[in-house]
Amino acid sequence: MSSRSSRSNRKNAAEFTLIREYFSGHPSYHSDTVLGIGDDAALLQLPSDHQLVVSIDTMVEGVHFFPDVDPAALGHKLLAVNLSDLAAMGAEPRWATLALTLPESNPEWLKPFSEGLFALAQQHKVDLVGGDTTRGPLTLTLQVHGIVPRGKAITRAGAELGEQICVTETLGAAGYALQQLQQGEEAIAIRHHLERPTPRIEVGLLLREHATAMIDLSDGLLADLGHITERSGVGAELDLEAIPVHPALSHLTTDQQLNLALTAGDDYELCFTLPAELVEGVRQQLRAMNCKMSVVGEVQSGGGVSWSGAWKPVGSGFQHF
Ligand SMILES: [Mg+2]
Incomplete structure (x- = not known):
């Protein structure tokens, strides 16, 4: 040297x-x-x-x-x-x-x-x-x-037939902010969803007592829920009308909203499965923590994530089909 x-x-x-x-x-x-x-x-x-x-x-x-x-x-x-x-x-x-x-x-x-x-x-x-x-x-x-x-961690495996699929808060804001930034738009009210996501630590600790499977939404609900179905050996049927799309996306077409909410990722909300009889109790406990929860589908037999309706995913997070 x-x-x-x-x-x-x-x-x-x-x-x-x-x-x-x-x-x-x-x-x-x-x-x-x-x-x-x-x-x-x-x-x-x-x-x-x-x-x-x-x-x-x-x-x-x-x-x-x-x-x-x-x-x-x-x-x-x-x-x-x-x-x-x-x-x-x-x-x-x-x-x-x-x-x-x-x-x-x-x-x-x-x-x-x-x-x-x-x-x-x-x-x-x-x-x-x-x-x-x-x-x-x-x-x-x-x-x-x-x-x-010991033994209390919630993994992606553990979802059972008939259980309800739930997500915290709203989806799509981070993906929409990214899309706006890529188009050269700077003054975006929802930019913090992309740049300063909120990790749901306290919610995760509560759900540890109830959820049967859980994942955080980094790649979009379709891809991430796909990991739960794969690891749990089950299928998932989504109810597209129940997806909690962020209100900032409300002026977009339904297809655009679903693409952002289900495939764009970066929302860092939690997706988890619950036995149906626990849904209302958990919803109330989360509400007491100021956290909204939505039931977006049900665990079914078979594999992969399905839904009824004409929407077809277009997005980077989704690579399962
Ligand atoms: Mg993760």
């Missing part, structure tokens, strides 16, 4: 030490974080009779987000999409590790990015316990670790 490149490597090392300062020194929320950032590895204590729930997501500039997106929103979303996976398991968040690949060390990007990330971490009491930084095209990877009492 030439002296020139090793000097430049030393410079990079100093730069990246500075970067790490944006992510260390934050308070720890959990006494079971025995050792966080600062050693060779983190040391974490699992509460007795709990299982570790782990999920990871990568976001690449130009693939998962626009180059000019607000860095604070990006920090939020990187953690939010991971927390959404924990919610879908009925897990309680605990820890996160972060791998950043950055083209340059730019405080004007790093500061808001870390603030967006830590604001959501504080809300859900997530300790950032480790990370890595390298130079390259902007790529953000975060891994979350949650806990669940």
